[in-house]
Amino acid sequence: MQDLNISIWLRLIKKERLFGAIPLEVKKIIKVIMFNRLKTVVTLLSEKTNENLVLLKTDSDGKKVWHQIYEFGKYASCVHPTQDGGYIIAGTELFKTDEKGSVEWVRDFKVLLDDVLQTNDGGFIMIGGNSLIKTDDFGLLQNQQSPAANRF
Numbered sequence: 001m002q003d004l005n006i007s008i009w010l011r012l013i014k015k016e017r018l019f020g021a022i023p024l025e026v027k028k029i030i031k032v033i034m035f036n037r038l039k040t041v042v043t044l045l046s047e048k049t050n051e052n053l054v055l056l057k058t059d060s061d062g063k064k065v066w067h068q069i070y071e072f073g074k075y076a077s078c079v080h081p082t083q084d085g086g087y088i089i090a091g092t093e094l095f096k097t098d099e100k101g102s103v104e105w106v107r108d109f110k111v112l113l114d115d116v117l118q119t120n121d122g123g124f125i126m127i128g129g130n131s132l133i134k135t136d137d138f139g140l141l142q143n144q145q146s147p148a149a150n151r152f
Contacts, residue, residue, distance in 0.1 A: 068101035090116040
């Protein structure tokens, strides 16, 4: 059912140009997260003109709650909610936002990150560039393993 809701939401975003929420053309919708049975929707997308990343939060009617435009991080692969109500975004950089999308910190691990998840200790684990990376809750590196480095 959630996949059907997401596909309907994506069609609405493309058709209505984000319900006038932000005046930009969408190049690519990267990820849509839905909370509380569509009461809150968070969309990570890239802007067509400047190729900035945009995090958009709307209510269930598609009305903008807030949005943030990030002029760094020209590519993102995912966005996930964090334990403190913020968001973690991975791609060319790893960055953490608060609940309103304001950046708390940015980290660059010199690899293209494919995905990130928050761990039980509040830190983050991510994969990218054939590496498995573990950080603390501030994104500071704790461990990085590469399969190539473990070969005999």
